Amino acid sequence: MISYMEMCGKRDRVEDMEVYAGTDVVNEQLARYGVKFGIYKNNEFKEQLFPFDMIPRVIDSVEFAYLEKGLKQRVKALNLFIADIYGNKRIIKDEVIPEEFIYAGSGYLPQCEGIVPPKGVYSHISGIDLVQSKDGTWYILEDNLRIPSGASYPMIARSITRRSDPSLFTGKHIEDNRNYADMLRHTMDYVSCGGHTVILTPGRYNAAYFEHSYLAEKTGAHLVSGHELIVENDHLYFIDYSGRKERVGAVYRRISDEYLDPMSFNEGSVIGIPHIFDIYRKGNVALINAPGNGVADDKGIYYFVPKMIKYYLGEEPILNNAPTYLPFYKDDMKYVLEHFDDLVLKDVAEAGGYGVVFGNKLTREEKARFIAMLKKEPRRFIAQEVIDFVDIEIMEKGEFVPRKADLRAFVLMAEEPMVWKSGLTRFSRNPDSFIVNSSQGGGFKDTWVLSQ
Amino acid sequence: MGIISIENTDRLFWLGRYTERVYTTIKIFADRFDSMIDFDEIEYGKFCESQDIPNIYKSREDFSQKYCFSLEDENSIFSNLMRAYDNAIVLREEIGSESLSYIQLAVYAMNQASLSNAPLLGLQKVTDNIAAFWGMADDDIDESQIRNIIKVGKLIERIDIYSRLGKDPDMLRREARRLSNRIDKSQIRYSMKTLAHVNYLVQLDDVPYDTLTDAVERLVVDTN
Numbered sequence: 041m042i043s044y045m046e047m048c049g050k051r052d053r054v055e056d057m058e059v060y061a062g063t064d065v066v067n068e069q070l071a072r073y074g075v076k077f078g079i080y081k082n083n084e085f086k087e088q089l090f091p092f093d094m095i096p097r098v099i100d101s102v103e104f105a106y107l108e109k110g111l112k113q114r115v116k117a118l119n120l121f122i123a124d125i126y127g128n129k130r131i132i133k134d135e136v137i138p139e140e141f142i143y144a145g146s147g148y149l150p151q152c153e154g155i156v157p158p159k160g161v162y163s164h165i166s167g168i169d170l171v172q173s174k175d176g177t178w179y180i181l182e183d184n185l186r187i188p189s190g191a192s193y194p195m196i197a198r199s200i201t202r203r204s205d206p207s208l209f210t211g212k213h214i215e216d217n218r219n220y221a222d223m224l225r226h227t228m229d230y231v232s233c234g235g236h237t238v239i240l241t242p243g244r245y246n247a248a249y250f251e252h253s254y255l256a257e258k259t260g261a262h263l264v265s266g267h268e269l270i271v272e273n274d275h276l277y278f279i280d281y282s283g284r285k286e287r288v289g290a291v292y293r294r295i296s297d298e299y300l301d302p303m304s305f306n307e308g309s310v311i312g313i314p315h316i317f318d319i320y321r322k323g324n325v326a327l328i329n330a331p332g333n334g335v336a337d338d339k340g341i342y343y344f345v346p347k348m349i350k351y352y353l354g355e356e357p358i359l360n361n362a363p364t365y366l367p368f369y370k371d372d373m374k375y376v377l378e379h380f381d382d383l384v385l386k387d388v389a390e391a392g393g394y395g396v397v398f399g400n401k402l403t404r405e406e407k408a409r410f411i412a413m414l415k416k417e418p419r420r421f422i423a424q425e426v427i428d429f430v431d432i433e434i435m436e437k438g439e440f441v442p443r444k445a446d447l448r449a450f451v452l453m454a455e456e457p458m459v460w461k462s463g464l465t466r467f468s469r470n471p472d473s474f475i476v477n478s479s480q481g482g483g484f485k486d487t488w489v490l491s492q
Numbered sequence: 493m494g495i496i497s498i499e500n501t502d503r504l505f506w507l508g509r510y511t512e513r514v515y516t517t518i519k520i521f522a523d524r525f526d527s528m529i530d531f532d533e534i535e536y537g538k539f540c541e542s543q544d545i546p547n548i549y550k551s552r553e554d555f556s557q558k559y560c561f562s563l564e565d566e567n568s569i570f571s572n573l574m575r576a577y578d579n580a581i582v583l584r585e586e587i588g589s590e591s592l593s594y595i596q597l598a599v600y601a602m603n604q605a606s607l608s609n610a611p612l613l614g615l616q617k618v619t620d621n622i623a624a625f626w627g628m629a630d631d632d633i634d635e636s637q638i639r640n641i642i643k644v645g646k647l648i649e650r651i652d653i654y655s656r657l658g659k660d661p662d663m664l665r666r667e668a669r670r671l672s673n674r675i676d677k678s679q680i681r682y683s684m685k686t687l688a689h690v691n692y693l694v695q696l697d698d699v700p701y702d703t704l705t706d707a708v709e710r711l712v713v714d715t716n
Contacts, residue, residue: 071600072593074581236495244582253584263585268497281501281679 043098043433062205063094063435069200075193078247085245091483092197093434097445097465104461104489107170107178110359111449112457113349115166118183118336119453120352122162125335126152136351137344140368144419145341146389147186147334149297151304151317158231158326163333165227165292166451170359171429179362179427181446183342185333187294190464191220191450192251194486195258198462201486215489217462221258223452228261228290230454231326235287236278237261238269242295242311252294261292271315276325290326291316297331339388339422340366363425367418376423377411383423384474385410396475398426429474434467434483443467444474447487463487496637500586501680503579504638505712507587508645510576511595515622516653517543517569518615521560525612542656543567560615561606570602573618587642590632594625640678647671648708651690655704664694664704686711 067089076087099107124131125142132139142148167188169181198217202209228237239261241252256263262278269288270277277285293300299309304317320327335341343364346357365372365383376383380399387395402410414421431442445467450460465485466476476482496504524539536555540547545567549555558565565571580587580595598621605614626646633639651667668691675682686707693704 072597073589074584074592074596244578253582254589256585257589261585262495263582264497265499268499278495279497280495281498283498286495 062201062208063092065204066094066197066200067092069204070197073196073200074250075196076250078245078249090193091469092193093467093483093485094201095433095435095440096486096488097432097447098488098490100490101492106358107449108459110178110357111168111451111459113353113355113358114168114180114183114345115163115451115453115457117345117349117352118166118185119160119162121348122185122330122333122336123156123160124352126155126332131348131351134351136347137341138368140419141338141340141344142335145335145338147332147336147338147341149305149332149334152330152332155321155330155332156323157320157330158233158323161231161453162330163336164231164328164330164453165224166453168449168451170447170449171362171427171445172447173427174430176430177360179360179429180342180345181362182339183337183345184448185337186296186329188448188450189248189251189294190448190466190484191224191460192254193484194462194464195220196254197484197486212488213491215461215491217460217487217489220450220460220462221255223458223460224255224292225259225261227452227454227458228259228292228326228328231328232290233323233325235276235289237290237292238264238278238288240264240266240269240291240293240295240313242299246294248294255292266295266311266313269313269316271313271319274319274322274324276313276316276319288325290328292328297334300327300331339386340368340419343422362427365423367414367421367423372423373415373418376414380407380411382426384426385414385421385423388420388422398474426474432465432467432485434469434485436469441471443469443471444476445485446476461489496586496635500583501641503583504586504641505645505680507576507579507583508642508647509649510572510579511622511625511642512646512649513653514569514573514576514598515619516650517572518619520653520657521569522612522615525556542658543653544656556611560611561602569615569618570606573598573602586633586635586638587629588632591625591628594621594628597621598625636677637679640674641680644671644675644678644680644712647674648711651708652705655699655701655708658701661694661696661699664699668694680712682712683710 070092071089075090077090079086079088121131131137132142163185165188167184167190169184170178171181172178194217239252239256241249241263243249243265246252253263264278268278270279276288278288279285295311298306300312301314301317302309302312303314316325317331319325342361343366346361349355349357365376367373367376383399385397385399389395397410429444432445433440434443445465448464448466450463452458452460465487466482467485468474468476468482470481536549536552537547548565549558559568561570562568563570563574577595577599580592584592598618601614601617601621605611605618608614629642630639647667647670651664651671654664654667672687672691675687690704690707690711693700693707
């Protein structure tokens with residue numbers, strides 16, 4: 041990665057201040073277009089603006105080519121893994137992954153056994169979280185294969201930034217990231233079983249509702265709620281204003297597996313579509329992403345992804361996992377207890393930056409309580425070395441200040457995996473924090489990938 | 493032609509109604525406010541009666557503040573603007589981000605107006621944004637049905653308010669004519685008999701305003 045300031049070479053302080061002023065202009069525009077995310081505080085829904093920082097993360101073409109190769113490899117292996125788990129289960133039989141890690145995780149859905157989705161694609165949209173350490177090494181932090189969100193933010197920020205300050209982009213050979221909607225549309229069309237394509241939203245009180253509606257607008261898909269769809273004669277239909285039924289062939293669903301179909305999963309779900317899972321099983325509709333993908337993005341399974349790559353592809357992993365330990369294994373438990381203060385522990389059932397504990401931040405009593413819990417439920421946690429990841433400059437009150445940032449890369453799967461030449465760079469606004477999630481006050485940047 | 497759900501048809505219709513309600517009530521409020529400059533009291537009681545809203549206000553100042561800006565007052569202009577916003581925000585893929593942005597800007601303008609020392613000028617920015625929304629919707633939305641549903645909502649609301657305020661029959665006739673030319677193009681369900689009745693009522697020399705208000709409210713069936 042190169043810094044934006046390095047890239048711009050001779051920019052002087054006056055121009056830097058123009059960038060600062062530009063940040064306000066772009067944030068004003070983002071507010072105008074309702075670029076928000078929802079958050080529940082004290083049981084009350086609130087919409088918050090997602091703070092944007094104008095200084096982009098810049099990744100040069102050589103470095104991105106390396107990331108692209110590694111990301112494609114990883115997502116290919118993850119797709120093969122999901123197919124194997126709901127199919128022949130070779131990886132378990134060959135004792136590469138202990139079966140406890142498959143069946144004890146909440147992401148495994150027995151209902152998906154034996155199902156092969158349209159065109160054999162399971163993870164159509166994968167959000168892979170990476171960080172870069174200070175020595176320049178990239179590490180994968182997390183695979184998100186259920187309903188990863190975030191692509192819409194750099195997409196709209198790029199459109200606005202280009203309008204607000206065209207000179208920033210002149211002559212810099214930056215890959216255009218506004219093609220995400222085309223890539224997504226192609227991905228959806230590739231697996232469609234015929235008819236309309238819809239984006240299924242739980243509604244405007246969902247945290248990512250802006251993204252649902254924006255992607256619907258940009259892809260030309262219809263944004264729908266569960267009650268606007270109906271299963272009849274083994275097919276899915278959208279009911280229009282006149283009562284006419286229109287066939288639907290692909291559903292980019294932005295609701296969780298458990299709420300997708302009250303007849304197959306959570307029977308109390310009022311946002312799902314009764315019997316949609318039955319017709320999915322019959323191959324009459326594509327569900328994007330496929331139900332049951334959680335089996336592959338469980339934090340416990342993350343540990344095994346490098347092994348999957350070797351097992352399914354016969355290749356060495358190109359991208360590294362962060363050094364991870366599974367207290368489930370006796371040796372790893374010993375290491376974790378001996379190096380507790382140097383590690384970050386993560387609850388495999390949590391997401392969004394929650395359930396993350398830094399060993400050295402606990403009091404003696406908290407540590408004792410945590411270790412007791414760890415010994416009682418070793419499968420519930422993973423431990424990772426704390427990666428001192430690279431700081432990225434942000435603008436704050438007229439000053440450049442360093443902050444921790446990660447990168448969510450998006451890999452879309454159609455005939456072949458496609459890596460979006462951009463990504464969501466999220467940063468912590470708190471100087472002492474490694475937590476970058478928007479729900480915890482983080483902001484975002486555009487990610488520039490250079491084309492030469 | 494794209495596909496539009498019953499729910500979105502409803503939302504488009506109400507988006508038209510609420511934007512018109514905000515636009516017209518701000519204009520009426522501004523007129524009344526102007527009269528306060530020369531006369532001591534604003535006749536807000538009569539205004540509430542004409543709009544069929546409860547007079548919960550304690551004074552002229554209380555009316556001016558709450559009727560414009562209080563979100564706790566369900567009949568306030570701001571509450572109606574938020575209803576427009578609530579409909580618009582779930583219609584992004586139908587009306588487009590550009591059109592939607594003007595509703596968002598109207599909400600910001602309303603917030604600013606509520607804090608302003610010159611609220612009338614602040615409210616003018618709200619109407620500017622609503623007018624821009626209508627213009628952008630007309631220019632930017634491909635689907636004629638979507639444009640027509642919004643316009644039908646807007647025209648019905650306008651006739652409703654004008655009728656409640658006992659406006660000049662010529663104004664009512666003009667709006668009724670526009671509505672008659674538009675309503676079939678929107679493909680929303682309505683009562684042809686009631687439309688004929690509305691057209692008959694506005695042509696009378698002595699327009700029976702209460703009857704007209706009632707008729708226009710009943711015009712669109714199955715759209716609540």
